[in-house]
Amino acid sequence: MAKQKKQPRPKAATPKGFRDYFGAEVTARKAMLDRIAQVYHLYGFDALETSAVETVEALGKFLPDVDRPNAGVFAWQEDDSDWLALRYDMTAPLARVAAQYRNDLPSPYRRYAMGPVWRNEKPGPGRFRQFYQCDADTVGAPSVAADAEICAMLADVFDKLGLGGDYIVRVNNRKVLNGVMETAGILDPADPDKFEKERGIVLRAIDKFDKFGEVGVRLLMGPGRKDDSGDFTEGAGLSDAQCDIVMGFMQAKRDSGAETCSRLRDLVVGSAVGSEGVAELEQIAALLDAQGYGPDRIVIDPSVVRGLGYYTGPVYEAELTFEITDEKGRPRQFGSVAGGGRYDDLVKRFTGQAVPATGVSIGVDRLLAALQMRGRTTSAQQGPVVVTVMDKGRMADYQIMVSELRAAGIRAEVYLGNPKNFGNQLKYADKRNSPVAIIEGGDEKESGVVQIKDLILGAKIAENATLEEWKERPSQYEVPRDQMVAKVREIIESHA
Template sequence: MAKDKPTKLRARMPRGFADRGPGDLVPTRAMLETIRKVYELYGFEALETPFIEYTDALGKFLPDQDRPNEGVFSFQDDDEQWLSLRYDLTAPLARHVAENFDKLPKPFRSYRAGWVFRNEKPGPGRFRQFMQFDADTVGAPTVAADAEICMMMADTLEALGIARGDYVIKVNNRKVLDGVLEAIGLGGDDNAGRRLTVLRAIDKFDKVGISGVRDLLGEGRWENPEAKSGDFTKGAGLDEEAIDRLLGLFLAYEEADSDALEPGDWPVEQRVAPKSDPNKVMHGVLRRMSALAGDTATGASGVDELGQIGALIETSNYSDRIRIDPSVVRGLEYYTGPVFEAELTFEVKDEKGRPVRFGSVGGGGRYDGLVGRFRGEAVPATGFSIGVSRLASALSYLKTDATPEFGPVVVVVMDRDQTAHYMGLVATLRQAGIRAEMYLGNPKNLGNQFKYADRRNSPCVVIQGSDERANGQVQIKDLIEGAKAAAAITDNAEWRESRPAQFACTEDELVAKVRELLDHHGVPHGAALG
């Protein structure tokens, strides 16, 4: 009777997740280290929170309270309490601060980097696991904390190599929008649903443009507006006067910038006005926002806070990088005051020559009610979150001439019975701070060892046969220079005779010669251990 063949398991990755190799991990690690240094320069300290929190700690900020596993990944513990993988780094911070409130210094300044998880339908560029890097100040009621966060974000982008003029930090205040909504009759709990519809309409500006937002604020919008066909999205049902007022707020920055231009500042050949003096524009924006918010106390408070932030930005000489812009609408409900967004403004081409503009790479704002959920009192807090993967992708376009990442020096094995001696050569290199490894596969085929070194992107290999060992010598093959030389050699005899980019040295010279080779090619290496 024939034996049943064992079932072969199919290797497959869950949808919405990704494996990451050295090409992704090495530059990301360098980017995170740069961000960390800027945050620590501003006095923020590291904090790490668990990947898992009690689901009720996420509270009303869950996508769907009645279904704990909708929007987030959740499961029940053995005591039947619901646990969830964190969907951001802010809710765990709020829990940590509330749990340790009496022990922590206030204000409490921390930064956190880590993976977050969303149980949502994956798609192109939309992952269920992604990394964020946050910085927050908890316990500071002054908007100076908000201004400082924005300044720190500007300094972070520049430290990462993004030139001034290739990014902007936009600042708004939810109170101003709330004031305008009150002024057009959408204040109070009874209008909460319509307010949410308005926010969603404004937030779709990048997708549907100003005319599409106007439709969504009114009766609604067809998927194909000209033909009035496709899906129909019901609008907020506002009248024309209310719509004009809301859109006037949304466009306040662009209109104030145009007003700030003097006659003759618009060159005839230019279709778009050059940007004016940023401080002059900022004051124009604030005047427009104040007029649109009317005499509502909420709107006045928001404009006043933005004015204070603007003054701090102006005094600190950040006006060319940070601007008051009412077009910023952060979707999360827990923002209670200033909100901000970091936007990249440069445009690049993808591998198919199509224009790519990255837009927002991070955002945040003030959330004075989040920590208070655990304490029964408002606790002021503000913070900023960077989308690490999106920012890393943008940086990869800027660093087209970046030095390639090299692997370790490989010591090949010529004689299997001399493994201990080869391991000693590797240890010598490592003690000198040089990345090195001994080939651990089958040493029978020397060609396979060289192929392995090539795949590891090794800068060089160390070779020692019985003759070299008897003379206390090694051969060093420069794989970087060798690849260049090999391209010019077409004859096997010439190859064997020239042995391109290979030289001998004594064992005592090994470290010095390898360092010399690495320095010649700009390959980084560390200092000696111990």
């Protein structure tokens, strides 16, 4: 009889493009999202949670690859019928919700959503296939006052997070770009579908201006671009003259919003949609100025495009302006952490009727990394108080201790590993970043006391103390059993 082949053990590794998040990271992210939610609530937005899975039909074809219905997403076919996919953003599911519940929801409908999204794209340094987004949108408001409000709210979020002076919100209008494309000959108002592929490539190209510079963007708008790895990206096939027109738009920013809008008017002469877009930018600038949001916080900037294909009007991007060092040691700005815009046609896909909508999405992981770089959040999380086990037969006594601590709002746990080696219990407490360890052996139990070890102070003393100072054990206290909770609270508050 042939020997049965032994199955290999599975490899313990996260899939490519994915990562795991541990306690301190999860806690820091939640604290940040809670502060953002406070601003959203202040503006009157309500929370919404949607399914992580949508039909591919509902998601639509708005990601970079326009040739396949499931490109750029994680998709599968269900029972030889519908294709399903993990959501690639929070906006497409909102459009489905707005259509599905349109008779029940208030109009305008203001909602925010926070959670993971998935994109089946090539991973790279700091670029993952699963990441968190934090969105806020208004559905059913045609006025650009809704766009101005989103920009103001985004500025307030950064101020709330302690990033005042470290950010800029940049605003543009897709209608202005459409006017430029009309002037450049790649948009025909009589046939909107004509040159759709070329326009999509151009949008994604100029959205990468900060990354590739003028030369790289011109290649993407023209014959195409090959990156350092040899991968080739197809270009839009524009002529040099067409590229000049688009680049003129990209470089139209002037010292003031009024001067920028004046320059944009010159670029879209003869285009009705382009002129309409400039007028909307002027209105947004006036509304923000009236509320005190000056150019140190929000500016009109034609270089903002946003790569997704569903934007129809104003678009905006929030950029953090403090300097960091890239992987090659070169100084650069931290860059974009949020973006959004108006997408008046997205709900129309479901209803056949135009439904105005606008919103913004924050890249949660990037923003959290920025807060940590600026010291606006703590990367270390304080662990629980650890009640050590000196006698396995007295487990009930130790559980009573943690119950008292938890009832007082103090995070606590009993050591549930092998208690034979007491040193390992303290090593466990150190690894858990515990502030305090509690010790009650037989002698302490008989005397009605507990030993309370200040692990934070003990670690500091161990770094600098002489042997004699260490022997005095100033970081360990013996207190009556009924004073245990009060002493633990005192120690924790002393290190707060």
